[in-house]
Amino acid sequence: MVLPVGAADPARLQAACDEIRAEIDAETGWAAMPVDMPPAPPGAPADPGRYAVAAGPDRYEAIARVTVRRRHARIGLVAVRADRRRxxxxxxxxxxxLADLRRAGIEAASADVDEANPAATALAESVGGRRVSSLVELVAR
Structure with a gap:
């Protein structure tokens, strides 16, 4: 089940962010990521107003960080737990x-995609992403 931006439980979201960050650190490392996932201030949970999540039966399996500005959105991160990928x-x-953005009147979103990451490239292409200068534009349909 997908929970839209703003609907995630703050404690479960923070746990997912921490665990996914640790997985990425152990795999490719954040230096290979096009964008870093900033940590929440000490003692504060990640802001649910910036994340959509894919919820499993006992934990969040994937997170997407979304920033909306007027009529444009930026997807700063899509990350799936290592044991739930593919x-x-x-x-x-x-x-x-993208569907939620479309319902809100936002027809396009940009995202950074590392061309050296075939999974990220395939994901962007699978939803109709296209390269626009150095960004990938995603169209909300």
């Missing part, structure tokens, strides 16, 4: 985010 969760989350 099951369509990231794609379902991204499609739900």
């Amino acid at each position: 099951r369509g969760i990231g794609r379902a989350l991204l499609l739900a985010v």
Whole structure:
């Protein structure tokens, strides 16, 4: 089940952010990521107003950080837990985010995609992403 931006439980969201960050640190490292996921201030949970999540039965399986400014959105991160990858969760989350943006009157979103990351490139392409200068534009349909 996908929870839209603003609907995530703050404690569960923080746990997912911390665990996903640790997985990325252990794998490719954040230096290989096009955008960093900023940590919440000490003692404060991640801001649910910036994240959509894919919720599993006992934890959040994927997160997407979304920033909306007037009529444009920026998707700063889509990350799926390592043990839940290759099951369509990231794609379902991204499609739900784009649908929510479309309902809000936002027709396009930009995202940074590392061209050296075939999974990220395939995900962007699977939802109709196209390269626009150095960004990938995602169209909310």
